[in-house]
Amino acid sequence: MKRVPSRCLLLALATACHLSAHAADPVPAHLAGAWGTAESLYAGTVAQYELLLxxxxxxxxxxxxxxxxHTGGPDKGKPAAxxxxxxxxxxxVVDGDVLKAQPFIPRSILRPGDKAPAPEAMTITCRYEAQGQTLSCVGPDRRDIVMKRYSETVPAETAEMLRKIRAADDGGQG
Incomplete structure (x- = not known):
């Protein structure tokens, strides 16, 4: 008789651990938000990158x-807007100390018979560096990208767009 309560306790603990694992956010709070190589995608004279999580x-x-x-005229060679x-x-998702990001291709945009591209081929991996609050990332083309955190939150319009993409992908259930 004494084994039944201990089994129930063990089962309750296992269930609680399982539920707490699903309740945890895949991205820790110190990684969520807006990251970029500059404050704007329009900044400077080089390519810029932005990661919103x-x-x-x-x-x-x-x-x-x-x-x-410009390729001609009086502004030849000068930057255009x-x-x-x-x-x-x-x-x-975070795997150990590595953030792995893969494209999310909603099923709703694929035509019947189309296959989504292999997301592994397009993976971005990043390591968080607490000193300086930067993400050192490697893109799919093996290019190094260092991004700085610009905000702890994602712009509301981006969050809404992502909500709509997820809802379309799960048939409006999410």
């Missing part, structure tokens, strides 16, 4: 090209 692991990665230059800016939604 929600605590649930969803986010976006955006990059810009260097500004285009235009840049190409592209981004994609992602899912991130």
């Amino acid at each position: 929600l605590s649930d692991g969803f986010g976006s990665f955006t990059g810009s090209t260097p500004p285009m230059t 235009a840049r190409v800016i592209m981004g994609l939604p992602l899912r991130a």
Whole structure:
């Protein structure tokens, strides 16, 4: 008879541990927020990158090209205001001291019979450096990207966009 209560206690503890593991955020609070190579994707004369992470692991990665230059006329060779800016939604998890982010391709945008690209080929891995609050990342092209934290939160419009992407992917259930 004494084994039944201890088994119940063991079962209760195991269940509590299992539930707390699912309740934990995939991205710790010190990693959630806005990170970038500059304060803006339009800054400077080089390509810029931005990583926006929600605590649930969803986010976006955006990059810009260097500004285009005029190819003729009196402004030949001078920078133009235009840049190409592209981004994609992602899912991130922390594995030990490494943040791994992979593109999130919603099923809803794929045509029947299409396969999503292998996300492993597009993985971004980052290591957090507490001194200086930076993320040292390696992109899919093996390029080193060092980003600084600019905000503890993600812009509201980005959070809303990610919510809509997730809702579309799960058929409106999320």
